[in-house]
Each structure stands twice: as C-alpha cells, then as structure tokens.
Amino acid sequence: xxxxxxxxxxxxxxxxxxxxxxxxxxxxxxxxxxxxxxxxxxxxxxxxxxxxxxxxxxxxxxxxxxxxxxxxxxxxxxxxxxxxxxxxxxxxxxxxxxxxxxxxxxxxxxxxxxxxxxxxxxxxxxxxxxxxxxxxxxxxxxxxxxxxxxxxxxxxxxxxxxxxxxxxxxxxxxxxxxxxxxxxxxxxxxxxxxxxxxxxxxxxxxxxxxxxxxxxxxxxxxxxxxxxxxxxxxxxxxxxxxxxxxxxxxxxxxxxxxxxxxxxxxxxxxxxxxxxxxxxxxxxxxxxxxxxxxxxxxxxxxxxx
Amino acid sequence: xxxxxxxxxxxxxxxxxxxxxxxxxxxxxxxxxxxxxxxxxxxxxxxxxxxxxxxxxxxxxxxxxxxxxxxxxxxxxxxxxxxxxxxxxxxxxxxxxxxxxxxxxxxxxxxxxxxxxxxxxxxxxxxxxxxxxxxxxxxxxxxxxxxxxxxxxxxxxxxxxxxxxxxxxxxxxxxxxxxxxxxxxxxxxxxxxxxxxxxxxxxxxxxxxxxxxxxxxxxxxxxxxxxxxxxxxxxxxxxxxxxxxxxxxxxxxxxxxxxxxxxxxxxxxxxxxxxxxxxxxxxxxxxxxxxxxxxxxxxxxxxxxxxxxxxxxxxxxxxxxxxxxxxxxxxxxxxxxxxxxxxxxxxxxxxxxxxxxxxxxxxxxxxxxxxxxxxxxxxxxxxxxxxxxxxxxxxxxxxxxxxxxxxxxxxxxxxxxxxxxxxxxxxxxxxxxxxxxxxxxxxxxxxxxxxxxxxxxxxxxxxxxxxxxxxxxxxxxxxxxxxxxxxxxxxxxxxxxxx
Numbered sequence: 001x002x003x004x005x006x007x008x009x010x011x012x013x014x015x016x017x018x019x020x021x022x023x024x025x026x027x028x029x030x031x032x033x034x035x036x037x038x039x040x041x042x043x044x045x046x047x048x049x050x051x052x053x054x055x056x057x058x059x060x061x062x063x064x065x066x067x068x069x070x071x072x073x074x075x076x077x078x079x080x081x082x083x084x085x086x087x088x089x090x091x092x093x094x095x096x097x098x099x100x101x102x103x104x105x106x107x108x109x110x111x112x113x114x115x116x117x118x119x120x121x122x123x124x125x126x127x128x129x130x131x132x133x134x135x136x137x138x139x140x141x142x143x144x145x146x147x148x149x150x151x152x153x154x155x156x157x158x159x160x161x162x163x164x165x166x167x168x169x170x171x172x173x174x175x176x177x178x179x180x181x182x183x184x185x186x187x188x189x190x191x192x193x194x195x196x197x198x199x200x201x202x203x204x205x206x207x208x209x210x211x212x213x214x215x216x217x218x219x220x221x222x223x224x225x226x227x228x229x230x231x232x233x234x235x236x237x238x239x240x241x242x243x244x245x246x247x248x249x250x251x252x253x254x255x256x257x258x259x260x261x262x263x264x265x266x267x268x269x270x271x272x273x274x275x276x277x278x279x280x281x282x283x284x285x286x287x288x289x290x291x292x293x294x295x296x297x298x299x300x301x302x303x304x305x
Numbered sequence: 306x307x308x309x310x311x312x313x314x315x316x317x318x319x320x321x322x323x324x325x326x327x328x329x330x331x332x333x334x335x336x337x338x339x340x341x342x343x344x345x346x347x348x349x350x351x352x353x354x355x356x357x358x359x360x361x362x363x364x365x366x367x368x369x370x371x372x373x374x375x376x377x378x379x380x381x382x383x384x385x386x387x388x389x390x391x392x393x394x395x396x397x398x399x400x401x402x403x404x405x406x407x408x409x410x411x412x413x414x415x416x417x418x419x420x421x422x423x424x425x426x427x428x429x430x431x432x433x434x435x436x437x438x439x440x441x442x443x444x445x446x447x448x449x450x451x452x453x454x455x456x457x458x459x460x461x462x463x464x465x466x467x468x469x470x471x472x473x474x475x476x477x478x479x480x481x482x483x484x485x486x487x488x489x490x491x492x493x494x495x496x497x498x499x500x501x502x503x504x505x506x507x508x509x510x511x512x513x514x515x516x517x518x519x520x521x522x523x524x525x526x527x528x529x530x531x532x533x534x535x536x537x538x539x540x541x542x543x544x545x546x547x548x549x550x551x552x553x554x555x556x557x558x559x560x561x562x563x564x565x566x567x568x569x570x571x572x573x574x575x576x577x578x579x580x581x582x583x584x585x586x587x588x589x590x591x592x593x594x595x596x597x598x599x600x601x602x603x604x605x606x607x608x609x610x611x612x613x614x615x616x617x618x619x620x621x622x623x624x625x626x627x628x629x630x631x632x633x634x635x636x637x638x639x640x641x642x643x644x645x646x647x648x649x650x651x652x653x654x655x656x657x658x659x660x661x662x663x664x665x666x667x668x669x670x671x672x673x674x675x676x677x678x679x680x681x682x683x684x685x686x687x688x689x690x691x692x693x694x695x696x697x698x699x700x701x702x703x704x705x706x707x708x709x710x711x712x713x714x715x716x717x718x719x720x721x722x723x724x725x726x727x728x729x730x731x732x733x734x735x736x737x738x739x740x741x742x743x744x745x746x747x748x749x750x751x752x753x754x755x756x757x758x759x760x761x762x763x764x765x766x767x768x769x770x771x772x773x774x775x776x777x778x779x780x781x782x783x784x785x786x787x788x789x790x791x792x793x794x795x796x797x798x799x800x801x802x803x804x
Contacts, residue, residue, distance in 0.1 A: 002625065003563040013570060028580030052496045089499055089590050090598070102584065151452050152459040154481050156506030157800040158587050161550065164456045165576075168569035182454030198430050199409075199480045200459055203452050229500050234417045234425030235408070235484040254506065256586065 014172045015258075018265055022258065029088055029102040030256060034081050034119050039099050044079050047092040047099065053222075053229055055085035056092060083108060083251035084116035084225040107271065109218075109250040109263035111135055113241070116225065116251055135247055136269030138214045142188045143268050145177040149187035149211065153204045153240050154194035154230075159221045159254040163191060171257050178264060184210050189267065190217045190244065191260070195227045196237040208244045216267045218248045221255040228253060313366050317373050320363035324350045325378040327361070333651040333664060336766045337375065337385035338752060339393045341421035346393060348372060351739065351750060351766070353651075356670050358739050358750055365395070374399040381650040384774040388804075391479075392486075393418050404435045404475075407482045407804050419486035420754070420762030432479075439465045439473050449788075451480040458799035464785070471780040471788070476773060481803035489763035494520050494594045494730060497760050501751065502589045504765045505801030507547055510539045511744030512751075512765065512801075513592035518672055518740025519753035520594040524730040531719060532596030532726050533674030537712040539579070539588040540674075540742065541705040546575050547745030547796065548655075548698040548705075549619070554793035555695065556626065559635045564626050571619050578611050596727025605717040609710065616706045623699050636692035640779040640791035644687050650775050654747020654768045655701065656795060658685050659693035666743035678711050691794035698796070733758040744768055746797055767801030 015022045041058075048056040059078040079099060081092075092100040110116045111131055114124050139146075150163055166173045167180065181187050184207045192204060208217065219240055222228040227238030240246065250263040265271045328334055332354040340347040345367040349360050365372055374397035375382040386397040387406035394416040397403070410416070411429040437446060450461035461477040485504055489497055501516035502509035514536055521528060528536075549572045556564040576586040582601050583591045591597050601608065626632055642652065644661030652662055663685050667675045683700045686693035735757060741750040747768030754762040772795060779791050 003561070003629075006622070006625070007563040007566065009567075010570065024577070027577060028586060029584040052499055087499065088585065090584070149452075150456045152457070152481070154483050155458065155800065156503040157458055157798040158506030158509070160456050160458055161507060161576075162586075165569070165573055168573050169566050170570065170573050180456065184452070194459075194481070195483055197481055197483055198428055199432055199482065200451065202432070203459070203480070207452055229496075229503055230483050230485065230488055233484040233488055234428050235482050237427075253589070254587070 010169075013169050014175065015170055017258065017261070018271065024258065027104075028256070029090070030106045030259060031083055031103045031108045031251060032081055032086055032088065032093065032100050032118075033103040034079060035099055035101065036119070037078055039078060039096075041078070043096045043099065047096040048079075050091045050095055052089060052091070053085040053087055053226070053231070055082045056080070057082075080117050080119065082117045082226075083222075084113060084249060085222060085228070086251060087222055087229050087253040106256055106258040107262045107266075108252070108259060109248050109266050111248055111266065113225070113246075113249055116249055132269070135216075135267065139216055139268050141214065142216075143177075143270060145179070146188045146264070146268060147179050147181040147186050148189045148191050148264070149181055149184045149207060150191045150193070151200075151204050151207050152193050153200040153224070153243075154197035154236060155221070155223055155254070159193035159223070162254045162257050163193070163220065163260060165257040166260060171261060173261060173264075176265075184208075185212065187211050188215055189264065190215065191220055192217065192240045192244065193220045193224050193254075194240070195223045195230045196240045196243060198235045198237070201237065201240075201243045204240060204243050216247045217244050218250060218260075218263055218267060219246045220250045220260055220263070222251055222253045225249050225251065313369070314373075317363060317365070320348070320361070321373050321375050321378065324352070324361055324375065327352055327354065328379060334379050334381045335651065335748065335750060336771065337382050337389065338764045338766070339389045339395060340752075340754060340762050340764075341393075341418060345369060346395065348389075349752065350375075351752065353664065353670065353748075358670065358741050360737075360739060360752070370394060371396040371398045373397070376400055381771070381774065384770065392416060405479065407479050407802075409479055417484060417487055419484070420490060422490065422761075425484060425487050430479075434463060434475075434477070437465060441467060443467045444472075450477070460799045460802075462788075464788070466785065469784045471783060471785060474777045474780055476776055478773070478799060478802045481799050483800075483804065485804050486762075486764060489760045492760045493758060494755070494760070497753075497763065498593055499590075501765065502587075504804075505744070505746075505749075505767045505769065505798045506587060507550070507798050508543060508744040508746060508749065508767070508801070510536070510543045510588040510592060511742040511749050512767070513589075514540060514672070514742040515740045515744075515749045516751045516753070516763075516765070517592055517594045518742065519738035519751045520730055520740070520755075521673075522738035522740060523736040523753065523755060524595075524734050526595050526728045526730050528596050528673040529724055529726065529728060530677060531600070531716060531724065533677070534712040534716045535597045535600060535674075535726070536592055537674035537678065538601065538709050538716075539583065539591050541708045541712075542575065542579050542582075543588055544705045544745040545619075545702050546572060546579070548702050549575065551698060551793055551796035552623070552626070552695065555636065555691075555790060556632065558789035558793060559632045561626065561629065561632055564622060564629070564632070567618075567622050571615065571622070574615055578608075578615065582608070593727055595730045596725070599726055600716070601713075605713050608713055612706060612709060619702065623702070627695075627699070633692065635787075635790055636695055636794070637690060639691040639783055639787050640794055641782060642689045642775055642779055644689060646775070646778060647689065651771070652747075652775055653771055654744070654796075655694050655697045656772045656775070657747065658683060658697045660689035661685055661687040664748070666741050666748045670741060672740075672742065674712065677715065678708060691790050694794045694796070731758075746801070747772060749801075765801075765804070767798070769797035769799070769801040770804075773797055773802050
C-alpha cells in the first residue's frame with residue numbers, strides 16, 4: 001500500500017520523444033561526425049591508423065583488413081567513417097578535432113548497411129528512398145502495436161541493459177504500442193545484439209524462422225552490425241548479418257536507448273523523412289566528451305543542471 | 306615454483322600438492338590457466354595471498370597432454386580445468402566430470418589454444434547436451450535457454466526436476482563464447498584496454514582497471530594519484546549501477562511493480578550521470594594504461610548535488626523495499642550457499658560476503674586509487690541466502706557513494722596541481738603481469754604476457770566465472786519459482802563467463 005503514493009512522487013518523467021525532441025542527446029557521445037573538408041592528409045592518415053576497428057577510410061590510402069569496403073566511400077572530403085564499426089573510443093576526435101567530432105544526435109540508425117558510413121553520399125540517399133518505402137509498406141500493419149523478441153547472439157552484456165532500459169519510466173515504450181514478448185511466435189520484430197557467436201547463430205535463425213510474417217530484424221549495436229572490437233574470430237562471425245536478413249542497423253557501443261527507440265520507429269516508418277536516415281545535424285563543438293549543459297526541459301531529476 | 310620439463314609426472318604431482326598446501330595455509334584459490342610456451346604449455350595457478358595475487362606455475366612436458374586434476378583437493382578448480390580442456394585439449398586426469406564448458410567442440414576439431422599464435426579458424430561445434438546423470442521416477446529436464454523469456458544474456462540452464470524441487474541444474478554458458486582471449490593476441494596495450502572493457506560490458510571500468518594494473522606492473526609504472534581517484538569515481542558508480550540492476554531483477558521477479566519502476570528510473574539517472582562524467586554511460590574510454598584519459602567533465606559541486614539526490618532516493622526506496630514482506634519473504638532462505646562451501650570455493654564479491662567471506666580486493670589488496678582513501682569494511686553476513694546478498698549489496702551501495710564523494714573531494718583539493726592524468730607505459734615492454742580489481746560481481750583479475758609491446762597471452766578472469774561454478778549448489782532446498790531470485794542474487798554477467 002505505501003508504494004502507491006511513492007509511484008506518483010516524481011510526477012511525469014517520461015520523454016515526449018518522438019513527438020517532441022528530447023534534450024538528453026547532448027549529454028553523452030552518441031555518434032561521430034565527419035566535418036566537411038578539405039583536410040590535411042597527414043592528420044587523416046594518423047586518425048585512420050589510430051582507429052582500433054578500422055572504421056576510418058582515407059582517399060588514396062589503400063584500405064585493407066577491416067577498413068575494406070569503407071574505402072570506396074572516402075571520396076567526399078577525402079575521408080569516410082563507418083559508424084557500423086565505430087566503438088566511440090574518441091581517439092579520432094582527440095587526434096583530429098578539426099575533422100571528427102562527437103555528435104549528440106541519436107537518430108543514427110540506417111536501413112541499409114551503407115547508410116552508416118558518413119558523410120553520406122547523395123547516391124546512397126537516392127538508393128535508400130525505395131528501400132524505405134518498401135520497408136514502410138511491409139511494416140504498415142505493425143505501427144500501432146509491435147512485439148519485440150530480443151536475442152543475444154554474443155554481446156558484452158551492456159547492450160541488454162540498454163534494451164531493458166526501454167521499459168523504464170523514462171522511455172516507457174509501451175506508451176507507443178511497443179512491447180517485449182517471450183515467445184518468438186508472438187513477435188514481429190527481432191532485436192538482435194552481439195557479434196554472432198558460433199553457438200548462437202542457430203538459435204538466432206530458429207527464432208527468426210518461427211516468427212510470423214511480416215517480420216523485421218534490427219541489428220543493435222556495433223557488435224551486431226560488424227562484430228565491433230571483437231570482430232571475426234574462431235567463434236564469431238563479425239555481426240549477425242550473415243545469419244538473418246537485417247532491416248535496420250543501429251550503431252553505438254552499446255546502442256543507447258534513444259538510438260534503439262528511434263531505430264524501432266524507423267523500421268515502422270514512424271519517423272519524419274528527414275530523421276533516422278543517418279542525416280546528421282550541424283556538427284557540435286570539437287573535441288572529446290565535454291557534454292553540454294542540460295538543456296531546458298530535461299525531465300530527469302537529479303542529473304546535473 | 307617451476308622446473309625443467311624433463312622430470313614429468315612427479316613434478317606435476319608436487320605442483321598440485323604445493324598449491325593445495327598453500328591454500329591449506331590460508332591462501333585463496335583464484336584461478337587456473339594455461340599459457341602456451343615455446344615448448345609445451347605452462348599451467349599457472351593464481352592465489353590470493355598476503356596483499357597481492359601471486360602466480361604459481363609449472364611447465365607441462367613438451368608432448369604432455371594430461372596433468373593431474375586439482376579438483377579433488379581444490380573444488381574451485383573444477384570449471385577452470387574444464388575450460389583449459391576446451392581451449393587447449395589438455396586433460397586433467399581424475400577430473401570428476403569433464404563436460405565441455407565454454408566451447409563444445411565437435412569430435413576431432415582443432416582447439417583454439419589462445420596465446421599460441423595459431424590463426425583461429427572457425428570452429429565446428431557439437432551443442433548436444435551430455436546425457437543426464439540423474440534418474441528416478443518422473444524426473445524430466447527443462448531446457449531453459451539459450452533464448453529466454455525477457456531481455457537476458459544468452460545462457461542455457463538445464464533444470465532437472467521431478468516437478469517442483471530442483472535436484473540438479475546444469476549451466477551451459479558456451480553460447481556466448483566469443484574467443485575473446487584469442488582476440489587480445491597481437492594487440493597493442495591501448496587497444497587491449499578497449500577490448501578489456503568489452504569482456505564483461507556491465508563491469509567495463511573494473512575490467513579496464515584490472516587489465517591496466519597488469520600492464521602497469523609489467524612496465525613498472527605508478528599511476529598518478531589523481532588518475533587513481535578518477536578510476537575510483539567511475540568504478541564505484543559502476544558498482545552502484547550493478548547492485549541496482551540485481552535489485553531490480555529481484556523486484557521484478559517478486560512482482561513489485563512500483564519498486565521496479567522507481568529503481569529502473571534511478572538506474573537510468575545513474576547511467577546518465579556516468580555519461581555526463583565521461584561521455585559513455587558505461588564509463589568506457591576512461592581507464593587507459595598508465596592512468597586515465599582525462600579528468601571528470603563535470604564540476605565537483607554539480608556532481609555532489611547529483612549524488613546527494615540520487616543517494617537519497619535510492620536509499621529511501623531500498624529501505625522501503627526491505628520493509629516490504631512480500632519482497633523479503635521471497636529472498637529469505639532462498640539459494641543458500643553455506644559459509645563453509647563458500648570458503649572451500651573461494652567465493653568472491655557479494656556472493657562470498659553474503660556467506661561469511663571477508664575478501665574484498667579494495668581492502669585486502671588495495672590498488673591505485675583505493676590506497677589513498679579510507680575504505681570502509683562492509684559487514685559480512687553468514688546466512689548465505691539471497692537476502693544476505695541483497696543486504697550486502699545495499700550496504701555496498703552506501704559505501705560506494707561514500708567513496709565517490711571522498712575521491713571527488715580529494716580531486717577537487719588538488720585541482721590546481723593534479724599533474725598529468727597518465728604516465729606513458731612505454732611501447733616495447735616485455736614481461737608478465739597480474740592486475741586485479743574489485744568489480745561489482747567480485748574480484749576480477751588479468752594475467753597478461755607481452756613481448757615487444759604486443760600482447761601475447763591475456764587471460765581475463767571475471768568474478769562471474771569463478772562464482773557461477775557455485776550456482777548449482779544453491780538449489781537443493783528450493784523450487785522452480787525461486788530460480789529467478791537465485792539467479793538475480795548471484796548478479797553475474799554471462800559475457801564474463803563465456804569468454
């Protein structure tokens with residue numbers, strides 16, 4: 001009984017996102033942006049060499065190993081960064097603050113793997129328009145009520161915390177008709193984390209197969225997108241993309257609750273067109289961390305301000 | 306203790322006897338690992354003894370594929386020997402139950418042998434469960450996992466039950482095996498710190514501290530005092546977050562809806578505070594070899610205000626929760642680990658402290674940051690049930706807030722003259738080192754061997770791995786509906802177990 005008044009104590013702490021923008025973004029590092037060039041070639045090369053996952057490609061430098069594939073996108077400004085590999089370690093933003101910066105935008109999920117590479121090429125934008133329409137049509141029936149089955153395919157454990165956070169009073173995804181379900185047979189959306197371990201690929205595929213149509217797959221976090229820092233090895237397959245057909249890719253190490261929420265909304269075509277396609281707003285202040293002060297209307301009591 | 310590889314079996318027996326004697330003499334068994342050497346393999350036992358962890362090692366004969374099992378004399382060695390068998394194919398002769406643990410390889414498949422420099426080819430697995438050893442009328446097996454109900458890490462529990470009691474639980478952790486030890490191989494020390502943060506993602510700070518401790522030992526570097534204090538701030542906030550998480554899972558299992566909602570709100574506020582301090586909600590990128598990347602991106606006054614508010618709310622809700630009979634009754638007498646058993650296994654962390662074990666690395670083997678702080682002893686409890694572990698965690702939350710304030714206060718005093726945040730560890734160091742930290746789950750240690758600035762063999766040992774070996778011992782008096790409480794009260798992360 002005494003719990004009841006306690007439940008009312010904080011008033012409403014729930015975010016108004018996606019109807020209103022949420023002020024939390026600027027308080028942590030959600031993604032790295034690449035500023036428009038031209039840039040000094042030596043600086044770019046140093047940043048690319050320092051990247052622990054080979055997420056940075058520089059034009060004219062042959063990309064090998066993990067950087068392979070990012071290279072072809074390096075044309076604009078001579079440099080490209082694959083957010084699907086970026087573990088947000090901050091080395092490039094320290095080494096080359098004029099080129100790379102942390103960005104508060106959390107609407108960074110993409111509906112093709114290519115869209116995680118920034119800066120985005122115009123042809124990528126054109127190509128995804130059709131994919132997006134198709135995805136929107138497929139998920140139309142799910143917009144008012146979508147049931148999620150989460151599967152961990154070899155995460156480091158932090159991804160699960162961020163997914164579980166979606167049901168806390170701040171994100172409260174039930175208000176949007178988003179629910180978690182135990183049975184894959186009741187699930188519309190497969191939310192997969194982890195690098196894709198040898199022993200989990202089977203259970204992951206089986207979970208996907210028994211889900212009813214229409215179904216969506218979200219790869220949550222860089223581990224699921226590319227394997228992240230763990231990458232490919234004797235027991236890992238460098239992400240879950242080979243095992244199940246991924247519809248939405250979410251960067252982040254781990255993907256933040258807002259990043260996950262915006263990805264789910266993107267899959268359901270519930271984000272305005274300018275959102276969710278990896279389009280970054282103007283770059284914020286250069287350098288590492290140094291989060292901006294809490295903006296007006298931050299509903300969470302007790303954090304700074 | 307070591308010797309040449311020529312005198313074979315008697316020398317190995319002597320090693321086992323030596324390690325067992327040390328433990329009889331008061332040392333605590335922390336782990337057993339294999340290190341590939343130029344000829345054969347070295348077996349290294351890690352013991353907590355005095356104010357440090359120490360390594361005792363013996364070389365196996367070059368072609369030797371067996372060694373005498375330690376498990377009969379040191380029960381805690383059970384899982385370590387199974388792991389060594391999985392990864393290296395070395396056979397502990399006399400092991401009571403050598404089922405696969407972290408890597409159930411198909412018959413005839415190559416072993417990955419982390420640290421041997423062999424390229425890791427994709428492995429072929431055989432995930433079929435071993436036959437049940439339990440028999441009796443109406444006994445059946447409930448396979449629970451690896452995809453479980455709710456947002457959990459993947460693990461499979463095979464619960465063998467005649468209906469309600471749980472006479473046996475088998476824990477199958479290999480689903481998440483990422484081969485992380487092999488991934489360290491060849492990395493430079495800075496990249497290794499990033500990977501260490503991902504061995505057990507909910508205890509990133511503790512893992513980075515333990516890993517860097519080993520590197521700093523090899524390089525002979527003292528971490529600047531200010532950097533040690535910054536490490537304490539992040540490590541202790543990590544502790545609060547993990548203890549809250551374990552409590553949240555208890556509250557959820559007990560159907561305490563309001564408590565669940567409020568505690569998840571506090572946890573979110575805490576992760577936001579951690580994000581505001583360093584840019585990462587999990588404290589990643591803070592701890593680097595030789596120190597920390599930078600100071601705290603928040604004014605001390607602002608931090609203190611946030612801490613005060615958070616601590617007040619957490620304390621008040623936890624006090625109420627512990628006065629709610631429908632919650633407490635579910636934990637009391639549930640999942641009992643008797644102190645004698647905890648001592649025998651060398652249980653660590655809140656699990657050990659709920660069962661009468663005093664060990665806490667922050668006090669017994671203080672490392673950078675904790676040396677200059679007046680640490681408080683948490684009252685150890687001896688009931689050994691889930692309630693005792695919950696009480697230990699609540700006390701530790703209070704202690705952690707106290708330590709954060711102390712550390713932040715000292716940092717503030719030396720704001721003008723804090724000196725550098727890190728000392729370079731040198732690029733081309735060689736050697737072996739041991740580093741440790743008290744993670745929220747308990748003691749974590751790293752064994753690191755490097756050559757010319759590159760990592761050769763890195764063995765992270767999480768508290769989760771050490772403690773999960775005791776999981777099956779917690780069930781004899783409990784029934785199926787207690788399962789969620791026992792699991793939450795262990796408070797472990799599967800990522801740190803599977804490796």
